[in-house]
Amino acid sequence: MEFGAERRSDELFRAERVSKSYGHIQILHDVSLVVPPRSIVGLVGENGAGKTTLFNILTGLTRPDAGAMHYRGEPYSPRAYNEAFALGISRVFQEQALVLNVPVYENLVLSQESRFTKFGQLIDRAAMISVAERIIDDAGLDIDVRRNAGAYDFSKRQAIEIARACMAPRHLMGIADPLVLLDEPTSALDRQDERTFIELLARMRQHASFVFVSHRLTEVRELCDSILVMKDGRLSAPLDPAAADEKVLHGLMVGRERADDYYHVDRQIDVDGRPIVCSVRDLSGPEFTNVSFDLRRGEVLGIGGLLDSGKSALGKAIVGVHPPLGGSVALDQAPARKPNIRNFVRNGLGYVPAERLVEGIIPSLSLAINLSLPSADHFSPYSLWRLQKERAAAAAAIRKFRIRSGSPLAPLQNLSGGNQQKVVLARWLQRDLKALVLDNPTRGVDAGAKEEIYQHIRLLTEQGVGIILITDELTELIGMANRILIMQRGRIVAELPGPREAKPSEHDLIPYMLPSAA
Amino acid sequence: MNKAGVPMSSVPDVARARKSLLSGLSPSLTERGTWLPVVVFLVLVLIFSLASPAFFTWRNLSATTGEAATLLIASLGASFVILMGSIDLSVGANVLLVGTVTVAGLKQIPDVNPGLLVLPFGAVLGGLLGAFNGSISVIGKIPSFVVTLGSLSVFTGIALSILAGATIMFDLPIFEALSLRQSIPHLPNIALCALLLWLIFIFIGARTRFGRFALLIGGGEQVARIAGIPVDRYKIYAFIVSGVTAGLAAVFAVSRLGAVGPSLGSDLLLNTIAAIVVGGTSLAGGIGGVHRTLIGVAIIVVLNNGLNLLGVGPYWQLVIKGLVVIGAVLISQDRGRGLIVK
Numbered sequence: 001m002e003f004g005a006e007r008r009s010d011e012l013f014r015a016e017r018v019s020k021s022y023g024h025i026q027i028l029h030d031v032s033l034v035v036p037p038r039s040i041v042g043l044v045g046e047n048g049a050g051k052t053t054l055f056n057i058l059t060g061l062t063r064p065d066a067g068a069m070h071y072r073g074e075p076y077s078p079r080a081y082n083e084a085f086a087l088g089i090s091r092v093f094q095e096q097a098l099v100l101n102v103p104v105y106e107n108l109v110l111s112q113e114s115r116f117t118k119f120g121q122l123i124d125r126a127a128m129i130s131v132a133e134r135i136i137d138d139a140g141l142d143i144d145v146r147r148n149a150g151a152y153d154f155s156k157r158q159a160i161e162i163a164r165a166c167m168a169p170r171h172l173m174g175i176a177d178p179l180v181l182l183d184e185p186t187s188a189l190d191r192q193d194e195r196t197f198i199e200l201l202a203r204m205r206q207h208a209s210f211v212f213v214s215h216r217l218t219e220v221r222e223l224c225d226s227i228l229v230m231k232d233g234r235l236s237a238p239l240d241p242a243a244a245d246e247k248v249l250h251g252l253m254v255g256r257e258r259a260d261d262y263y264h265v266d267r268q269i270d271v272d273g274r275p276i277v278c279s280v281r282d283l284s285g286p287e288f289t290n291v292s293f294d295l296r297r298g299e300v301l302g303i304g305g306l307l308d309s310g311k312s313a314l315g316k317a318i319v320g321v322h323p324p325l326g327g328s329v330a331l332d333q334a335p336a337r338k339p340n341i342r343n344f345v346r347n348g349l350g351y352v353p354a355e356r357l358v359e360g361i362i363p364s365l366s367l368a369i370n371l372s373l374p375s376a377d378h379f380s381p382y383s384l385w386r387l388q389k390e391r392a393a394a395a396a397a398i399r400k401f402r403i404r405s406g407s408p409l410a411p412l413q414n415l416s417g418g419n420q421q422k423v424v425l426a427r428w429l430q431r432d433l434k435a436l437v438l439d440n441p442t443r444g445v446d447a448g449a450k451e452e453i454y455q456h457i458r459l460l461t462e463q464g465v466g467i468i469l470i471t472d473e474l475t476e477l478i479g480m481a482n483r484i485l486i487m488q489r490g491r492i493v494a495e496l497p498g499p500r501e502a503k504p505s506e507h508d509l510i511p512y513m514l515p516s517a518a
Numbered sequence: 519m520n521k522a523g524v525p526m527s528s529v530p531d532v533a534r535a536r537k538s539l540l541s542g543l544s545p546s547l548t549e550r551g552t553w554l555p556v557v558v559f560l561v562l563v564l565i566f567s568l569a570s571p572a573f574f575t576w577r578n579l580s581a582t583t584g585e586a587a588t589l590l591i592a593s594l595g596a597s598f599v600i601l602m603g604s605i606d607l608s609v610g611a612n613v614l615l616v617g618t619v620t621v622a623g624l625k626q627i628p629d630v631n632p633g634l635l636v637l638p639f640g641a642v643l644g645g646l647l648g649a650f651n652g653s654i655s656v657i658g659k660i661p662s663f664v665v666t667l668g669s670l671s672v673f674t675g676i677a678l679s680i681l682a683g684a685t686i687m688f689d690l691p692i693f694e695a696l697s698l699r700q701s702i703p704h705l706p707n708i709a710l711c712a713l714l715l716w717l718i719f720i721f722i723g724a725r726t727r728f729g730r731f732a733l734l735i736g737g738g739e740q741v742a743r744i745a746g747i748p749v750d751r752y753k754i755y756a757f758i759v760s761g762v763t764a765g766l767a768a769v770f771a772v773s774r775l776g777a778v779g780p781s782l783g784s785d786l787l788l789n790t791i792a793a794i795v796v797g798g799t800s801l802a803g804g805i806g807g808v809h810r811t812l813i814g815v816a817i818i819v820v821l822n823n824g825l826n827l828l829g830v831g832p833y834w835q836l837v838i839k840g841l842v843v844i845g846a847v848l849i850s851q852d853r854g855r856g857l858i859v860k
Binding site for chain 2: 321341342344345346351353358359360361362364365369373374376380383384385387427
């Protein structure tokens with residue numbers, strides 16, 4: 001695409017040859033992009049490619065070293081997020097930024113309260129509510145603005161945030177056609193909510209322009225007018241979503257073609273007649289009831305379902321994070337003496353939680369420490385901690401898992417999401433495992449690291465470890481699992497076989513996941 | 519990110535890790551901000567040396583190290599509690615109660631010479647008080663701030679009712695040997711003991727399971743729990759350790775003063791927390807450790823001592839010390855981690 005010097009009427013935002021480096025490491029190389037009004041531009045790339053830095057520059061959190069930006073025909077160089085926001089550029093993060101214990105309407109006018117005050121302090125609540133209702137109506141949402149934001153579920157709250165980003169500039173500041181940057185908004189949504197999200201965005205594009213970052217290539221292709229691929233700080237020319245299929249995009253992102261056998265289906269093991277490593281009997285908890293199944297050596301048992309199906313709570317209960325209300329879990333046919341996570345870990349169970357930053361890693365501590373987290377029995381058999389052994393294990397894991405980190409002592413927060421997730425997985429692989437429970441092990445992980453994680457799962461099964469794979473991603477569920485259990489409202493409603501040569505399709509699964517099929 | 523996707527800071531991290539001889543002891547010694555308190559300490563020493571001729575003398579060194587010793591010992595265990603993300607406000611009250619019970623007890627048996635047995639006695643008694651704090655906080659799921667604020671009042675009340683408002687003078691030959699005598703010239707034995715204990719606790723912090731779990735729980739309690747670490751048990755342990763060092767500090771304080779009075783330990787509430795935080799252990803937990811507490815103690819004691827020598831009144835000293843603590847937290851706080859709720 002040519003970048004003419006004069007402003008063209010079909011552009012809302014333009015960046016020209018923007019560069020940024022930290023020290024001697026160049027993060028962005030001469031990045032140029034154009035966002036036409038009322039359009040959706042997709043931005044894809046592996047973690048660490050520079051997408052976040054680009055967003056930071058667009059919203060004034062980071063200053064570029066070189067290059068120019070224009071917004072609505074004017075030179076644009078924000079020094080802080082507030083400046084960007086005042087001009088109508090805002091950002092919706094993957095982690096949500098709503099205050100849960102105040103009403104939706106207050107969230108919708110957040111930071112703009114001064115527009116509703118009389119005599120400096122008295123707040124005109126009625127005016128606030130009426131503006132908030134207009135924002136919600138424009139977005140076509142079914143939400144009562146007087147209720148607390150916390151009363152709505154994750155996907156509804158995200159819709160509220162998007163409505164705020166798209167409509168608040170117009171109703172509060174008189175800015176039509178704002179620019180909204182969406183930073184992986186769908187990575188925590190399940191299929192049904194993803195549909196709702198796509199519909200919302202299709203509506204909102206009449207009022208705003210978007211730059212949309214996602215790892216889900218299907219939805220990027222469906223939603224976007226053009227797609228930009230970022231790799232190692234360089235941006236591709238805009239691609240036509242109709243022409244660029246997922247394989248092409250994947251190739252541009254990773255620098256190599258996506259393997260036809262992404263999930264290494266050929267390495268899936270026949271488990272009929274193999275011994276049972278883990279059996280779950282009538283397990284019940286607050287979010288699920290009477291779940292029973294057997295897991296065999298080397299089997300990948302997939303568990304799918306919507307967000308409220310209780311599958312994540314089930315995963316936590318199997319490993320004993322929370323004590324179950326009833327039922328039992330037995331490893332190698334031996335029921336646990338006390339079903340808590342300590343005993344299960346000791347006896348060869350592992351767990352990779354879904355919320356990496358809250359439950360998986362301690363970002364401020366080193367890779368070595370995060371890696372040895374569940375293995376005090378190994379690194380500290382008699383109260384003393386063996387630091388040399390720990391450091392050597394970390395160095396070995398860095399090599400084995402190709403973790404991109406300079407040192408075992410570097411804090412984990414310096415690593416990209418994919419590398420952090422490899423640490424969480426590697427943590428369990430140094431133990432003598434019988435079974436491993438994975439809850440969305442590739443959430444927020446780039447395509448390259450994803451593929452490596454799948455390889456390690458296959459490797460584990462070849463060593464005889466049983467895998468329970470809980471995931472929102474249907475392709476992953478189908479590709480990896482020997483057998484698929486579908487949960488709905490806390491119960492297993494279907495069991496589908498997934499043999500190498502006859503994998504079910506997404507259409508086979510979805511009907512069981514939706515409440516209408518109950 | 520560069521082509522290989524190597525995180526930006528990884529190169530200097532390797533360099534720093536290699537450079538620091540102490541990195542084998544604890545990775546946290548290579549953390550940013552470790553050396554700031556050292557600079558502050560040196561600046562304070564410089565200022566007071568120039569301002570007061572009495573500051574940089576052997577006499578003053580012996581006097582201040584004696585004072586610093588009690589504070590250091592009392593802060594050792596509490597460092598683990600703060601590193602774990604909890605807080606122990608009852609350290610001073612623990613010192614008062616253990617000191618009072620020890621002395622009042624010894625008064626009852628005038629014919630018995632306990633010798634060094636007073637130390638384990640103080641440690642066990644202090645440890646029991648710490649176990650009380652820890653168990654209630656963990657089992658009752660009450661913030662440690664509230665529990666130790668309550669026990670601060672309970673311990674103080676019991677001690678004052680035993681003392682009945684009076685000061686009990688007391689002396690033992692062993693007390694003199696413990697505190698005033700100098701095995702190393704100009705360094706009172708009490709300071710020597712404190713330094714040895716500090717070294718032992720550094721080892722505990724860096725090389726034992728207890729030290730590691732304290733760091734993990736402070737860094738991410740939920741993460742630690744999900745990895746199967748017995749979080750609750752180790753939280754109680756930390757409070758017991760805090761109580762043990764408070765009990766030891768009580769015996770040392772009594773031996774140095776030769777008396778127990780109602781004001782024993784009253785300055786330790788602020789001073790222990792000040793020393794730990796000024797040293798660089800984060801109130802949010804997970805950053806720092808007992809190795810940093812010595813420099814914090816040094817800063818607090820030099821500040822006290824220097825202000826005394828300059829003739830600053832005790833009330834203004836309180837004002838200055840309070841501001842120093844708040845300032846230290848302002849500087850060290852990682853604001854990315856959100857609010858602290860104790």
